[in-house]
Amino acid sequence: MFNLKTLYAGAVVAALTFTPVLADEEKSVTVYKTPWCGCCHVWAEEVAKAGYSVKVHDMEDLTSIKKQAGVPEDMQACHTAVVGKTRKYVLEGHVPLQAMDKLMSERPDIHGLAVAGMPMGSLGMDYDPNAEYLVHALPQKRGEAPTVYMRMGEAE
DSSP states (O other), X not given: OOOHHHHHHHHHHHHHHHHHHHHHHHXXXXXXXXXXXXXXXXXXXXXXXXXXXEEEEEOSOOHHHHHHHTOOGGGOOSOEEEEOSSXXXXXXXXXXXXXXXXXXXXXXXXXXXXXXXOOTTSTTSSOOTTOOEEEEEEOSSTTSOOEEEEEETSOO
């Protein structure tokens, strides 16, 4: 015969035991970059310092990764990353931590985020919290135009 109180207590312990593990897996980032790009290395280090688990893959040519990830040419930057396990998002370029955290907490129905080019002051590019640049949302459907997800450096 089972006791509901014991069963409930066991369920609570199991939930508390596994929830942090799932949360950590969702904060997993895989970065694809060229071996000689210092700003990409800095970006990955800062993402790791912020509590994300970061795995870096150095590649000579990122063309196939960007194509496979569905990053439009006008949104491409120096590195491409993927965040999450259960629901994966593409991160193109120097996406700021604020945008990553918002993405992972809200889980919008988008393909990912992109910071086109290499804006000065962005994470990995002589970080300046007041630097003004755009973070774009990449749509689920290829061919649709990206939209502005966040405006960095502007007062809210």
